[in-house]
Amino acid sequence: MSKIIEQKQQVVAEIADKFRNSKSAVLVDYRGLDVAEVTELRMQLREAGVDFKVYKNTMTRRAVRDAELAELEEVLVGPTALAFSEDDAVSPARILNNFAKDHDNLELKGGVIEGQVATLEQIKELATLPNYEGLVSMFLSVLQAPIRNFAYATKAIADQKEEESA
Secondary structure (H helix, E strand, O other): OOHHHHHHHHHHHHHHHHHHHOOEEEEEEOOOOOHHHHHHHHHHHHHOOOEEEEOOHHHHHHHHHHOOOHHHHHHOOOOOEEEEEOOOOOHHHHHHHHHHHHOOOOEEEEEEEOOEEEOHHHHHHHHOOOOHHHHHHHHHHHHHHHHHHHHHHHHHHHHHHHHHHO
């Protein structure tokens, strides 16, 4: 087997592994973005721990078949960049969606959430969610609310009794 074929098989295996191991992956069409815009986008994604790469569509098609995500083949038309996140399912969708709002040339195509092919609408919905830390914070504040309300009520009763005795 030639070296080139081996290299291509390694790239296909790499892409398939990224699809399997990522909490989410988003596919975008980046045509029309200039170098400064792409650099800005890459910086934002890198800060969030998101891997952003451009692969050949033929290799990506083979990888999605290997990863059992064949439904993605229909969006692999034209220049396609892939954003993978192994830690946070929300970050790639949120960053790319916000960037697309400011830059008309960036177009979301589809993606994968927790190993399942997601529609464009699901990706945009995911983009509106807070990140993991935000969700934990919201959950903890909901858990604290009854205790906080009980403390306020107890303090109000104590203040009322203190006023009556004075």
